Amino acid sequence: MKNILYFEGAGMDYETNENSDVENYRIRTAFVNNEGTPFYIELSNVYRRNDKNKTISEWGLHVDQLFEIVDGEEKNDEITRCWKKIVQSSYTKGDITNWINANLNCSFETIQVLNMFYGYRVHGEKEQYNLINNHIVDHGQAEKRKLAYNKVDIEYRTLLNEKHTKISLLEMDESSITIRCYACVKALGDIPRIKRIEIV
Known part of the structure; x- marks a missing residue:
């Protein structure tokens, strides 16, 4: 059985194209890494530009939010990250999976965005987070x-x-x-x- 990191689709859906297979412009999830540490992450696509500020891709990877969850709530300190380096990765399932595995000590094989019919919502009541690990994914x-x-x-x-x-x-x-x-x-x-x- 594949080790898949599931996301909630938080933006507008789009059809898979030659540049991106994520199928939603903004995705988010809360999950546990290999050490048992819970994280919240929200991702989106962003324009990638060259040294002359010319757009070379609309499908760069952007990490909108990323933090450790402590006692069900976000830790005050967001994890330090270099957006200039992150944007070199593409907003694709492969690059997202690789980035999360390399930076958050995970071993996922791929990611998948769940539509509304799965009933997964990362944000719970009273600013709590619903870990995808606790959600039954029933295709x-x-x-x-x-x-x-x-x-x-x-x-x-x-x-x-x-x-x-x-x-x-x-x-x-x-x-x-x-x-x-x-x-x-x-x-x-x-x-x-x-x-x-x-x-x-």
């Missing part, structure tokens, strides 16, 4: 939720005669998802604003 459950969501999304767009989505994910449990429609009252008519959909 089958997430896929069922995604299929149910996409189905009801098409249903609502058809009923509302809308080209783009008019729903958002409100909550999930083991057997269902609940969506909320944000169309105006007039457009909704008899269509329910909040709907619970069982997943099978």
